Amino acid sequence: MQKKLIKVHPYDNVLVALINLENGEQVNFEDSQITLVTDVKAKHKIAAQKFEIGDRIIMYGVLVGTANSIIEKGEVLTTENVKHQSEKVSGKTGSIGWTAPNIERWKDKTFEGYHREDGQVGTENVWLFFPLVFCENRNIEILKDIFERELLKHKVNKHQMLLRSLVSGNEETEEAKDNEDVFGNIDVKFITHQGGCGGIRQDSELLAKLLAGYVNNPNVAGVTVLSLGCQNLQIEIFKNALKAINPDSQKPIVIYEQQQMGTVDEMLTAVVKDSFEAIKKANNIQRKPAPLSKLRIGLECGGSDGFSGISANPTLGHVSDMLVALGGTAILSEFPELCGVEQELVNRCVEEEKGVKFLQLMKAFEKSVVDAGSGFDMNPSPGNIKDGLITDAMKSAGAAKKGGTSPVCDVLDYGEYVTTPGLNLLNTPGNDVESTTAMVGSGATVVLFTTGLGTPTGNPIAPIIKVSSNTELATKMPDIIDIDTGAVIRGDKTIEEMGEAMLDFIIDVASGRTITKAKLLNQNDFIPWKRGVSL
Structure with a gap:
């Protein structure tokens, strides 16, 4: 028989309903009987004792709230009768010992990962495109459309096929078919965002750190970066952020600055040619065993x-x-x-x-x-x-x-x-x-x-x-x-x-x-x- 209530921690004075319970229902729990005084839905908490106003409510062994009103034993806890409260902490009061779990079965196991020159091992092999500023989002989207259509396994969405049939007036929709990947050992992904300029300079500096972290992540084989030129998040700020994380990074990075290159067409032509060659090389990286x-x-x-x-x-x-x-x-x-x-x-x-x-x-x-x-x-x-x-x-x-x-x-x-x-x-x-x-x-x-x-x-x-x-x-x-x-x-x-x-x-x-x-x-x-x- 499935249990109806559970106490998560021995010190708790609330119980969790594992199934829906009804007002008046009597539930045997541990060595006592609890009578529900309200309906209680599964996942919600009930009082294991009567609470007066201001009484501390304990769950997982810690303070999680105080009673906002009198709560009877067996009554459901709500946002009306409980308010948030947590313990104040000023510093370390002691050390907690740890007993490590048994890992005997896994200690010699490996996974098949992508080994990078800096010793990190990735679980994916990704070539990543991203902008330093939101002004380049449209160009990233154009590149996404170009590369996904030509390089990646692509299946037409069935809802797209439905719309196609509605537009044509033909109720019979053709089955969407898969195209084969040109490269089988690398994914090409695209990031857009709303940062890089405007706001405060600290926003751009923080974004630079985040993007540098993505470049340094071992799941990434290399990146194509688009910059406008005049934005807060300058190319040099991005490079410095990456250098701070990994001064000796040898990961391939190709960067383009639109205001230095002329037309959109000229820039995208260069991006497509250079990125394609870099992606071809990254596709040669193979998975190998790693601890x-x-x-x-x-x-x-x-x-x-x-x-x-x-x-x-x-x-x-x-x-x-x-x-x-x-x-x-x-x-x-x-x-x-x-x-x-x-x-x-x-x-x-x-x-x-x-x-x-x-x-x-x-x-x-x-x-x-x-x-x-x-x-x-x-x-x-x-x-x-x-x-x-x-x-x-x-x-x-x-x-x-x-x-x-x-x-x-x-x-x-x-x-x-x-x-x-x-x-x-x-x-x-x-x-x-x-x-x-x-x-x-x-x-x-x-x-x-x-x-x-x-x-x-x-x-x-x-x-x-x-x-x-x-x-x-x-x-x-x-x-x-x-x-x-x-x-x-x-x-x-x-x-x-x-x-x-x-x-x-x-x-x-x-x-x-x-x-x-x-x-x-x-x-x-x-x-x-x-x-x-x-x-």
Whole structure:
């Protein structure tokens, strides 16, 4: 018989409904009986005790809110009777020991990756086109159309075929046929953005760091860069940002400045000829075995629900711990979604100065949000709240489970590149695409992305493995979900079992044997963070 309620942490004074429960229903839990005094939907929380106004509400073992009104035992928690509250943290109070998971089965395993001259190993082989300024977006789009039509395996969208039949008046649509790739060992991808000029100079400098990180990411074989000439983000600023990350980079980069080249036609002619020759060379790079220590995974959640912190996120946490134990790297970001668990993360920092940096970044981020008239308490989206995540601290405590329990080896600000194996904290917004974009720019070669509601996010250069927190979502949206952790909710599998299966899946994706749903959908999202604007 499926359990109806679950307590996530022994110290918790709230319970999570695993199925829909009705007012008046009596549920046996542990050594007591709880009578529901309200209807409770699956994923939502109920009071395990009576709360008076101001009483502390504990979940995942941490403070996630306080009672806004009297809450009876067995009553559902809502945004009306609970308000966001988190513990104040001033510094490290102790160290947290770590017991590494058993990695015996994986210690000698390898993945088939792309070895770069600087020692990094990629999971993809991508030639990337991007502009330094939004003024060049149209030219990037023209190049995208040219190269995709001639180089890449191309299937006409069935909806395009439908429109074609409506225009012609012929109800019978011809079947869309695949064209073969000209090059079978490289992907050609294109990025556009709205930055590079206007705003403040710091925006352009930050964008330069992000773009330099994409160039340095081992999933990229080389890049074609378009510049207008007069923009804030000058070519020299971009080159300096790349040099700061990798002074000895030998990666092929071709750069064109429109204001120095004359007509659009003259520039595009040169771009097409030069890029084609460079892509031909990059196509010769072959996959070779690499140890799992060369993997760098980004940990992301988006469209979260009340089960995300119970099934999908802890599964990622176990994968993160396994990879760290193997000598690999994991990146945990979304700083607004670490609100409330700062003390644990500070205490997990291997060096006290890393904990200080983390708290400084958190406080500066929160201050910028408050100065803009908002706050971290505004982070949960309507979808989050509808599915049981009613305070930011509650959402954060579940989101932080993606980082497992391993020591924090480094703390990075936005735009900084990963250099230290182990668990890294990266300062980004909670916005799904901005955060994913940033982790890849900091060196992630695969991203694990959990969702309870369904999010079709992808990335131009890194595989995004989409993980559902519940089987209902995986059944409803099979075209975007790669892995279903709903078996954890049903009690059919443990977190450890799901994590081990996920690591095997990651190896297959990293080796090119399995293609993610996001890649099949050609989902290539890229949004830089304009600092202080996004939450």
